[in-house]
Amino acid sequence: MRRQVKLEGRVTGVCRPGELLAIMGASGAGKTTLLNVLTHRNNDKLRITGDLFVNGRRVDPDTLTSRSAYVQQDDLFIGLITVREQLIFQAMVRMDRHLTYYQRMSRVDEVISELGLTKCADTKIGVPGRIKGISGGEMKRLAFACEVLTNPPLMLCDEPTSGLDSFMAQNVVAVMKNMAERGKTIISTIHQPSSEVYAMFDRVLLMAEGRVAFLGEVDAAYEFFSRINMPCPPNYNPADFFISTLAVQPGKEDGCRKAINMICDEFTKSEEGVNIEKAVKENSTEGEAEGYDSLVDVEVKKSPYKASWWCQFRTVLWRSWLEVIREPMLIKVRFFQVMAIALLIGIIYFRQQLTQEGVTNINGALFLLLTNMTFQNVFGVINTFCAQLPLFLREHFNGMYRTDVYFLSKMVSELPFHIFYPFAFVAIAYYMVGFTNDVVDFFICATVVILVANCAVSFGYMISCMSKNLSIALAIASPLIIPLMLFGGFFLNSGSTPVYLTWLKYLSWFSYGNEALLLNQWADVKSIACRANETCYPDGHAVLSFLHYESGTIAANIASLVALLVGYRALGLLRATREDL
Structure with a gap:
């Protein structure tokens, strides 16, 4: 089984089954680029010409990727x-x-x-x-x-020994060697291998400036460089010698490139280079008459995913749940944060009475419930997708799961905490502040706060999907939240909203949440204490009328919060699906 690669007509090579082929060269020689071309990754800024052949049959990158494995440099x-x-x-x-x-x-x-x-x-x-x-x-x-x-019958590895000591590097290369001995084709880039590691390779491909300087047996490399009067010194690590010989040294760029071109030209004219070109042509011709082998004789399905949608969702959800519950410190910190702020609000607004001053204080406490749940949850989830973007991109483009599966799994795995924390927050603050002493009103208040918290979570998800990194997400979060908060009905009376900015009110969960909580608090209040010679709200209806909420209903506001919750998450999902996060 042979693999042939061409990059703009400058790289041609053959790798056979049961072989461990090491690609070596100085930094910038084109090693990783060659692997990316083989696997059709990160090639947006490259103009690529040439063909990929497997057993002499031309294959497209998708077919090759589906039947091969790529071990990337970053773990x-x-x-x-x-x-x-x-x-x-x-x-x-x-x-x-x-x-x-x-x-x-x-x-x-x-x-x-x-x-x-x-x-x-x-x-x-x-x-x-x-x-x-x-x-x-x-x-x-x-x-x-x-x-x-x-x-997989073919494995490509990008500097698998990077960052390891010589002993661990030798162990990793031994693993690749064992896989090759079982009939697999292993192609790997290697950076500065030791002499012991170098001796484990079957063949070596030396690259310089995007060209092939040598391709052949390990021992044959010594002979080739000796023939062109560049012998490797005795008792010298051959890998170090070849890499330093093919490197472009600062201050000597012209001389180094001239020497590199000479070496590459000599190899092209050498017996090894001629044999490679001959083998490539022969196998290409033979392949046209032969059938596909096990690597290429596969039906290319419309879907690149091996698992069904439900299996993907169940598996990614399982991993996401493990990730959530195995952060006990984070869970505890967020729990104590919620408890501490709830107690603080309860102490500051402790046992408010139905007086004129109490109206202002109660309204302020209700709005504080909304603002706390908003900022706590938006900034709590804003790094959900940004932090794992590199991992997601790798797994997604490896055909492991769909974007919507990842999005929904992360959302469902975190949902129990986004329900429990707001409920616990209301359970502490509600009776300490002295809101209406009615169980039904308590559960309505808790429902509204939970919905507001999840609207904020949805908004955080959307921002996270819109942003390429955490810094951008944090930078744009506050400027987007502040206008929504200003039109929430506390800082600006609902009836005073400028006509040309009315649309912002309909995008604000502050507006719907504040109205729902005020209706729940004041709709059934029949009397509010008032002192003589004082401008008073005689009852709860007067409070709602002043705030222009007298015609609203709790059900309509709850429905609007649900619509915003779904809408922001849908926008986040669409953005993620379109841009792959």
């Missing part, structure tokens, strides 16, 4: 789940849908054993600086384990 995981849970997640969304749960779990156990992850199988992956987890070598092996679950 991106959810640090709060264990190694086994990570592999179970991968097995559920990446393996063929006809496989049973038992078969998937058997494959997970098999991969854990093969890659030496048994000791850390039930250890959390870890979050740097916060949660101690597995080691760097185990992290790299886990990255391999995620990719080999589907048993």
Whole structure:
């Protein structure tokens, strides 16, 4: 089985099954770009010409990607789940849908054993600086384990030894070597390998300035450079010698590029280079007459996803829930934050009476319920999607799950807390302040505050989906919230809203929430105490009339809050789906 690659006519190569091919070169030589071309990733700014051949048959990048695995340089995981849970997640969304749960779990156990992850199988992956987890070598092996679950015949690895010491790097390369010996084709970029690691490679591809400087057996590289009068010194790491020889050194750019072009030209004319070109042409011709093999003889489905929508949702929701409940400190901090603010409001407004001063104080306390639930929840979820954007993009473009699945899973996993916290907040503040002493009114107030909190969460989700990073999300959140708060009916009387800004009131959950809470508080109040020679509100209806809420209904405002809740989340979902976050 042979793989051929061409990049703008400047790179041509062949890799066979059972081989570990190492791509080496100085920084900027084009190693990662070559892998990205093979897997059709991050190529938006490149103009690519050439063909991909598998066993002599031309294939498109999507077909190659569906039957290969790409171990990227950065290890991106959810640090709060264990190694086994990570592999179970991968097995559920990446393996063929006809496989049973038992078969998937058997494959997970098999991969854990093969890659030496048994000791850390039930250890959390870890979050740097916060949660101690597995080691760097185990992290790299886990990255391999995620990719080999589907048993792909072709694997591409981008600098899998980056950041590891020589011993761990040798272990990782040994893993790749073992996979190659089982018949897989392994193509990997390597940065500064030790001499022991270099000796483990079957073949090496040396690149410089986007061109092939050498491609062939490891020992043949010595002979080639000796023939062009650039012999590797004895007792010298050959990898270091080749990389330094093919590097463009500062201050010597012209001389280095001239030497690189000479080396590349010599290789093209050499016996090795001629044989590669000949092998490419022969296999391309043979492939036209032969049938597809197991790698390319696959039906390209309209959907790139292996799992059904429901399976994706169930699996991503399971992982999201684990992520939420395994942040006990965050849960405790948010709980105590809610309790502390509720107690503070209750103490400041303790036992308000139905007097003229009490009207102002009660209205202020009601609006404080809305503002606290808004800012606490908007800024509590605003990093939900920004923080995990790189992980989402990688998993989404690997065909693991849909954008809407990820969005809905995150939303559902956090929903219980977005109901419990507002209810606990109202339960403490309601009777301390002295709102209406009626159980039905209490539950109406709690319902309104819960809906307001979830409207704020929806708004936070929308901002998070609109923003490419957390800094932008935090920068635009307050300027968007303040106008909605100003038209909430507390700072500006509802009847005084300028006509040309009336539309803002209909987008504000402050407006609907404030009106609903005021109606719930004052609609049944028949008498308000008043002193002589004092301008008074005689009853609750007068308060509502002054605020221009006398014709409103609680049901209509609750319905409007539900509409805003759904609307903001729908806008967030549409934005996420359109822009892939």
